[in-house]
Amino acid sequence: MTRLTNIILSTMLLASLSACETREAAIAAPPSAVFAQAWNAGIDPDEPAFHVQEIDANTFVLRQSLRTSFEAPFLYLLLGEDKALLIDTGAEGADPRAEVDNLLAASGHAGLPLVVMHTHGHGDHVGGDASFADRPDTIIVGHTAEDVAGFVGIDQWPEDSGALDLGGRKVDVLPTPGHHASHVMVYDPVTRILFSGDAIYPGRLYFVCDKAGEYAASLDRVADFAQTHQIDWLLGGHVEMKAAAGHSFGQDGKARRGEHLLELPGSALGDVTAAFAGIGDYPRVTPFPEFMLLPHPADPAGMSPPDWCKPA
Known part of the structure; x- marks a missing residue:
């Protein structure tokens, strides 16, 4: 992901990640319980820049095409009575504003004020911000923890949570650094979906070696939240895993066959929490059926997975 860019996403790291990929024949995912169609995955070279699917009349999911970015990020649009919330704007190379405005118009909400917020500040989640810069009645939340905390009313980051009222629809915003x-993750009680960004998704869960404890603490807080809130599904920022358990795609293709489903059941929160609890003396690259822990050093020069976080 662009989460590693500038320092980590080097030629050496890409080569290392490719070693984690296996090349067995594609296995089809089971039918989705959330979406009517399988997501576009670059098979058609003429597929649109965004594939849009509806969860309900006021909740939409947009996937940016692999043909525009290997990240193929997911964006989420939630409509309230007073404003709409767009979670993430994707990677550079596409125009999310046109898609969002078309969806608002088609649903009878043309010109609805819009809040653009992000699960986090990596480039593949904020790359489309510029397309909203001159949109009327639009707020683009900044990319730092301070920006997010100030906007959603979080006094103590990351211990406290915040909220955003869209008018008849109030979502919870949970700090999840790591x-x-x-x-952050965003919980919508209307759909009982936790929009989990890059903290939990069917893919490579990246974190710097010395951030494992911070990541684990974030997951524990979300697990506590889940004790009092029904979470049916987690929808994350990408799909990187194959339908074949424990296997992932590489980062150099523009088309995929046999992708894992986007949605993870609420129980996946416990699976990821348990994976972090089992790290032991130091985190190492470890595949699981629906995700992969991928710790990495801040500077990977001269080091390689899976044990590149091992103390000297």
């Missing part, structure tokens, strides 16, 4: 300093 993957990124400003990472």
Whole structure:
């Protein structure tokens, strides 16, 4: 992900990640319980820049095409009575504003005020911000923990949570640093979905070696939240895993066959929490059926997975 860019996403790291990929024949995922269609995965070279699917009349999911970015990030649009919330804007190379405005118009909400917020500040989640810069009645929340905390009313980051009232629809904002300093998850009680960003998704869960404890603490807080809130599904920022358990795609393709489903059941929170609890003396690259822990040193020069976080 662009989460590693500038320092970590080097040629050496890409080569290392490719070693984690296996190349067995594609296995089809089971039918989705959430979405009517399988997501576009770059098979059609003429597929649109965004594939849009509806969860309900006021909740939409947009996937950016692999043909525009290997990240293929997911964006989420939630409509309230007074404003709409867009969670993430994707990677550079596409125009999310046109898609969002078309969805608002088609649903009878043309011109609805919009809040653009992000699960975190990595480039593949904020790359489309510029397209909203001159949109009327639009707030673009900044990318730092301070920006997010101030906007949603979090007094003590990351211990406290915040909220955003869209009008007849109030969502909870849960600080979850570890993957990124400003990472949050957004819980929608209407759909009982936790929009989990890059903290939990069917893919490679990246974190710097010395952030494992911070990441684990974030997961524990979300697990506590889940004790009093029904979470049916987690929808994350990407799909990187194959339908074949424990296997992931590489980062160099523009088309995929046999992708894992986007949605993870609420029980996946416990699976990821348990994976972090089992790290032991130091985190190492470890595949699980629906995700992969991928710790990495801040500077990977001269080091390689899976044990590149091992103390000297």
